[in-house]
Amino acid sequence: MSPSKNRILTNLSKDYEQLKELVHRDAKADDVGTLLAELTTKALDFLLSDCKQIALVSKVPGKRYFSFSLRRGEKFSRAVNLELFDPRVRNKLNSFVDGSLTKLPLPDRTRLLYTIAIAYCCASDLLKTRDQKTPATFFECLIGHLIARSFGVNPRTQVEVLHLEDEASTLPTDFIFDLGPAKPKFHIPVKTSTRERVIQVFAHQRVLDGVHGFGTFKGILICLTETKLDHKNREVIEICVPKQWVLYHRFIAPMHRFYYFDIPSRYSELTKGNPPMPIVAFSKFFEEVEDLAAGR
Amino acid sequence: MSPSKNRILTNLSKDYEQLKELVHRDAKADDVGTLLAELTTKALDFLLSDCKQIALVSKVPGKRYFSFSLRRGEKFSRAVNLELFDPRVRNKLNSFVDGSLTKLPLPDRTRLLYTIAIAYCCASDLLKTRDQKTPATFFECLIGHLIARSFGVNPRTQVEVLHLEDEASTLPTDFIFDLGPAKPKFHIPVKTSTRERVIQVFAHQRVLDGVHGFGTFKGILICLTETKLDHKNREVIEICVPKQWVLYHRFIAPMHRFYYFDIPSRYSELTKGNPPMPIVAFSKFFEEVEDLAAGR
Numbered sequence: 001m002s003p004s005k006n007r008i009l010t011n012l013s014k015d016y017e018q019l020k021e022l023v024h025r026d027a028k029a030d031d032v033g034t035l036l037a038e039l040t041t042k043a044l045d046f047l048l049s050d051c052k053q054i055a056l057v058s059k060v061p062g063k064r065y066f067s068f069s070l071r072r073g074e075k076f077s078r079a080v081n082l083e084l085f086d087p088r089v090r091n092k093l094n095s096f097v098d099g100s101l102t103k104l105p106l107p108d109r110t111r112l113l114y115t116i117a118i119a120y121c122c123a124s125d126l127l128k129t130r131d132q133k134t135p136a137t138f139f140e141c142l143i144g145h146l147i148a149r150s151f152g153v154n155p156r157t158q159v160e161v162l163h164l165e166d167e168a169s170t171l172p173t174d175f176i177f178d179l180g181p182a183k184p185k186f187h188i189p190v191k192t193s194t195r196e197r198v199i200q201v202f203a204h205q206r207v208l209d210g211v212h213g214f215g216t217f218k219g220i221l222i223c224l225t226e227t228k229l230d231h232k233n234r235e236v237i238e239i240c241v242p243k244q245w246v247l248y249h250r251f252i253a254p255m256h257r258f259y260y261f262d263i264p265s266r267y268s269e270l271t272k273g274n275p276p277m278p279i280v281a282f283s284k285f286f287e288e289v290e291d292l293a294a295g296r
Numbered sequence: 297m298s299p300s301k302n303r304i305l306t307n308l309s310k311d312y313e314q315l316k317e318l319v320h321r322d323a324k325a326d327d328v329g330t331l332l333a334e335l336t337t338k339a340l341d342f343l344l345s346d347c348k349q350i351a352l353v354s355k356v357p358g359k360r361y362f363s364f365s366l367r368r369g370e371k372f373s374r375a376v377n378l379e380l381f382d383p384r385v386r387n388k389l390n391s392f393v394d395g396s397l398t399k400l401p402l403p404d405r406t407r408l409l410y411t412i413a414i415a416y417c418c419a420s421d422l423l424k425t426r427d428q429k430t431p432a433t434f435f436e437c438l439i440g441h442l443i444a445r446s447f448g449v450n451p452r453t454q455v456e457v458l459h460l461e462d463e464a465s466t467l468p469t470d471f472i473f474d475l476g477p478a479k480p481k482f483h484i485p486v487k488t489s490t491r492e493r494v495i496q497v498f499a500h501q502r503v504l505d506g507v508h509g510f511g512t513f514k515g516i517l518i519c520l521t522e523t524k525l526d527h528k529n530r531e532v533i534e535i536c537v538p539k540q541w542v543l544y545h546r547f548i549a550p551m552h553r554f555y556y557f558d559i560p561s562r563y564s565e566l567t568k569g570n571p572p573m574p575i576v577a578f579s580k581f582f583e584e585v586e587d588l589a590a591g592r
Contacts, residue, residue: 161543200495203502206548210547210548252502252503
């Protein structure tokens with residue numbers, strides 16, 4: 001690895017470790033937002049100065065994708081949606097930090113959030129090898145901060161599931177947000193992509209429905225994208241299993257919302273199905289947050 | 297790769313491809329049993345002649361494990377249970393082919409079945425790199441043949457899940473065995489190990505219970521082992537989540553049986569729990585098959 005690449009990696013890794021610590025301590029705190037903005041700036045600097053953009057063959061109707069690649073080298077980042085990625089975000093990160101994000105017009109907010117979510121992940125793809133965990137954890141920290149700030153409460157990562165006779169068990173989950181006594185509680189799995197593993201999301205929701213009664217924990221899946229890049233032929237596909245989703249939503253447990261940063265059209269069609277499934281752009285969360293907090 | 301190793305790999309791969317084809321055509325047929333015995337003989341010849349046995353540090357109370365390793369080279373096979381592996385099986389494979397397997401005393405039958413299941417997997421571990429699929433598929437073929445022969449019917453690998461208004465969907469599964477009109481039907485997931493992915497097994501069962509009514513498809517998980525070998529320090533552990541199993545069995549869907557070739561003791565304790573969970577040595581399947589076919 002070149003000295004400059006090594007320096008960037010060290011720098012980003014230090015920030016990443018600090019991010020995990022800050023989120024663990026107080027996910028909704030301002031310093032988390034500041035650090036997320038700093039990490040995004042550094043990742044964008046690296047991607048825009050040290051990398052080139054390679055057009056990909058999009059097999060996804062109506063969407064164009066590209067990949068970042070080091071100037072020398074064969075390594076590719078994950079696929080980036082051309083319409084949703086906006087390098088000018090670099091100058092707009094203050095709106096992320098000061099909370100005025102929610103006042104941005106929806107298309108701008110969508111691009112800002114997508115760019116923040118994908119920039120660090122792409123930098124990590126290029127700077128590290130076979131590391132799925134770092135981007136996934138970064139994405140969890142980003143979501144944890146945004147939801148905690150919106151609801152004004154910090155998440156837990158497990159939930160008590162009490163038995164009549166036995167000792168108490170706990171169910172490990174991504175996030176549980178509890179807005180307080182007689183207020184809504186949310187079960188929020190967070191995934192950079194779900195593919196066929198999505199059944200776990202519905203199954204966890206089912207356990208919570210079974211233990212605590214229907215509607216006690218509302219299930220909200222938050223997902224970055226369902227794209228998959230074939231590095232050999234540079235083709236991008238979306239891996240979607242809409243028929244399985246309908247089965248899981250009907251027969252395992254219904255979810256309250258499915259938020260995507262880059263919505264797959266085959267899932268967005270499920271909003272017109274029977275029962276209609278609530279698949280929504282994540283940028284709309286900030287408009288729905290009052291309704292959600294009111295139990296709607 | 298040495299020429300002799302290459303020859304063995306080519307030979308085993310040819311048989312493996314043929315096995316998949318024969319099982320697909322008629323899983324219960326005698327030629328499947330004959331080919332499974334041949335593959336096992338070849339795998340054992342390779343393991344006993346060309347490999348050495350390396351003792352492992354067992355972190356599993358009451359069980360000892362070893363690993364096969366090429367005479368030259370650092371590569372290790374998966375962990376093998378010392379008490380359950382029996383190289384003399386090489387001379388007893390006729391009882392597997394002619395169906396007299398069921399007449400063997402239980403301890404002999406347990407060792408015979410374990411040795412058949414693990415031998416090919418270990419050979420594949422040593423001859424191939426990063427290949428999880430081949431051992432998993434071999435194990436599925438072995439189970440598919442044994443169950444099909446015992447029930448006298450071949451499996452399907454998907455099940456129709458009909459909707460009132462929509463087009464029919466199908467749920468892909470490992471095996472569905474349907475003993476005929478007014479007779480039991482079985483949903484049989486087959487895994488070399490489950491770890492935290494076991495939630496899928498219960499969730500699929502839940503979909504079948506929801507679509508077809510409770511008890512229509514009885515769920516039977518068949519699993520080789522839950523061991524995990526840390527190649528660096530040569531330690532074997534069992535990855536078990538018994539508290540999660542109880543939650544899933546109670547709140548997602550109850551399973552009819554859990555069969556193991558190498559039962560983890562932390563799961564076998566669940567047979568004494570509330571509700572008691574039916575965790576059984578796979579060798580006992582052949583004694584229970586009449587009960588199962590009678591819907592008990």
